[in-house]
Amino acid sequence: MSKRTVIPFGPQHPVLPEPVHLDLVLEDERVVNAIPRIGYVHRGLEKLVEKRDYTQFVYVTERICGICSFGHSLGYSQCIEQLMGIEITDRAEYLRVIFHELSRIHSHLLWLGLLADGFGFEALFMHAWRLREQVLDIFEECTGGRVIFSACDVGGFRQEVSNETLKGIVIVLERLREEYRTIAKTLLDDSSVKSRMVGVGYLSHEQAKEYSMVGPFARASGLEVDERLLGVGAYGELSSFEPILSDQGDCYARCDVRVKEVLQSIDIINELVAKIPEGDVMVPVKGSPEKDAETMMTLEQPRGQAFYYAKGNGSKFLARMRIRTPTSQNIAGMVAALSGAELADVPMVILTIDPCISCTER
Amino acid sequence: MGVFKLGGMTLKSLFKKAPTRRYPYEKREPFERTRGQIDMIDIHDCIFCGLCQRKCPADSIVVDRNESRWEYFPYKCVACDSCVRSCPKHDLKMMQERPSITTNAKESRVYELTPEEKEEKARREAEKKAQAAAKAAAAKAAKEARAKEDVPES
Structure with missing residues (x-):
């Protein structure tokens, strides 16, 4: 030895x-x-519930991570709405899901660029980030922020987005889909990409189950876990939803799943924009969570299932706020996928898992 | 080789307008909803209720009611728009320009009434208070008188 x-x-x-x-x-x-x-x-963000009241804490949850910012504010708002028994309007539900899916596209395009950069495939990196920029422009136009939107709030969606703007988003995304297909095909069909990723960082279906993996990492090992299947919010209005699965369990499968998820998100947005109802986007919120009332909420972030728990203390400050993020679930799987890999393959394995460290540490 | 597969897209990029710009010299037009920083529209309309200060998640607004002073720290502000939405007088606005680069992140903008205006305001408030007190006293006297009138009748 x-x-x-x-x-x-x-x-x-x-x-x-x-x-x-x-x-x-x-x-x-x-x-x-x-x-x-x-x-x-x-950064001790969960401790901040003692200093910031429940309406201000939306801004804190948004700042947990720059890429998942909308998801965190959405999860937190849904959690507080459940705690206080607030029912939001249908249009707000649709807008939330549309923007959540847009942020999934932006997150996966960012990941694709980083992966290409990790390969040394500079041209693909530039093209992926050029496409991502179009999504960021949509965000800035609709909500006023590029990365931190401050759009999702307890009680609905703060900015009214007109139907014309939503149709404009669909047109931009349709154009993006064509270009995206070209760059995704370039990546997945490339022989040097295949030779570096096929069979590397393998994680079996059993291991994925044993480590309670979430997100595209688990779906690439054939584990059918997707919180969108629960149909919370406007996800329940979709005519059909099938999570994208692969049974290969290696780096290439993880890329494949993520690449296809972007196209799936575009389809979801198209469908929801076509049947978005009219109405208000915000309902007034009064009062504060009751003492010892507690609730939990799960949400499919770009990296997998995120879990939110909140407990009221009778005042406008929460007694406890707990967030468990997808990457903290996936660290055990990351260690398992790494053992047996070559040293030169370690960056590839970690990049295809797409860990989000700011989310994990909060 | 991937480079050749991307060739079509790369060749097209040769003849298209560059997607990047030379940033500090060439700035993009901000969107209508872009949030940069907030500003006070007219300090004379402000009633110094302190609602913006209470709503602010970043403690970037300090309101002093007694001194009629409204202070804003642009480098603490997270441009969340909650003060603008909460202002009962609609006296705050969101601007598209972001705060410029600084070496002093603690600097603040202060809006304050002039000493004469403060005096005027104090005088008006005192007058109002005196009027209210007089009204209350009159009401009390009337009530007592009515009570006195009522007693013999009953």
């Missing part, structure tokens, strides 16, 4: 913009174990 070496990976690493540290235990060039260490960007 050869001697074991420990190689540190991160917290600063060219392929990851966010700080996570892994101690890679190597035997020759092969990883036998990976020991993750997090805590570099912990």
